[in-house]
Amino acid sequence: MSINVRFFASLRESLGKAEDSFELDSTNTVKDVWSRSTEGADMPVNTLCSVNLEYVDPEHTVKDGDEVAFFPPVTGG
Amino acid sequence: MISIRETHFDPWAELQAYTDKLSIKGKYGATGIFVGSMRDFNEGDDVTAMTLEHYPGMTEKYLEKIVSQANQQWPLLDSLILHRVGNIKPDDTIVLVAVWSAHRASAFDASRYIMEELKSNAPFWKKETLSDSTRWVEKNTTG
Numbered sequence: 001m002s003i004n005v006r007f008f009a010s011l012r013e014s015l016g017k018a019e020d021s022f023e024l025d026s027t028n029t030v031k032d033v034w035s036r037s038t039e040g041a042d043m044p045v046n047t048l049c050s051v052n053l054e055y056v057d058p059e060h061t062v063k064d065g066d067e068v069a070f071f072p073p074v075t076g077g
Numbered sequence: 078m079i080s081i082r083e084t085h086f087d088p089w090a091e092l093q094a095y096t097d098k099l100s101i102k103g104k105y106g107a108t109g110i111f112v113g114s115m116r117d118f119n120e121g122d123d124v125t126a127m128t129l130e131h132y133p134g135m136t137e138k139y140l141e142k143i144v145s146q147a148n149q150q151w152p153l154l155d156s157l158i159l160h161r162v163g164n165i166k167p168d169d170t171i172v173l174v175a176v177w178s179a180h181r182a183s184a185f186d187a188s189r190y191i192m193e194e195l196k197s198n199a200p201f202w203k204k205e206t207l208s209d210s211t212r213w214v215e216k217n218t219t220g
Contacts, residue, residue, distance in 0.1 A: 009130055009202035010213040053135040055198075069132060075214040076129070076160065076201025077113055077172050077192060
């Protein structure tokens with residue numbers, strides 16, 4: 001199945017990429033997507049995750065076509 | 078209305094223009110307004126500029142969710158959220174939140190709720206420019 005990945009703010013800069021895209025077997029979680037995209041790097045403890053524009057837990061299971069995003073704590077307003 | 082702005086806006090002119098078009102004239106007795114603007118200092122350092130990044134799509138979706146939650150808790154007649162992204166300077170407006178209700182308690186409480194939820198959960202990130210470096214703001218102040 002196909003997964004699209006996006007990184008924002010300080011994570012985008014530290015990882016050196018804003019987007020990623022790859023094929024994954026089924027029954028993968030958001031955490032697995034992070035590992036695949038970062039070549040096994042540890043996820044910073046305060047990282048926030050979303051799937052298709054909704055906040056999710058890192059254990060959330062992804063499905064074909066999902067957009068998975070990772071970003072640091074938000075600082076708007 | 079919810080709107081993400083990539084260029085400078087005048088919150089008072091925006092508020093006037095929006096209020097002029099409101100169809101609820103005579104129905105509201107209270108307008109609750111919050112305007113957030115950029116400081117030229119943070120954590121003891123001079124800040125000369127700032128870049129505001131966001132997650133297009135998720136930002137709007139999350140702000141709509143906040144307004145929906147506010148509408149479930151208070152009898153609001155209308156609401157307005159404008160938020161800047163892009164390159165900003167000290168004194169530029171970052172955010173305008175306005176709510177309209179029959180009585181003041183709802184206007185005060187709902188505008189505060191919307192701002193606090195926005196700051197805690199809406200996907201925006203600030204990067205500050207200091208005199209000789211840049212840095213990401215790691216967390217918002219508690220209030």
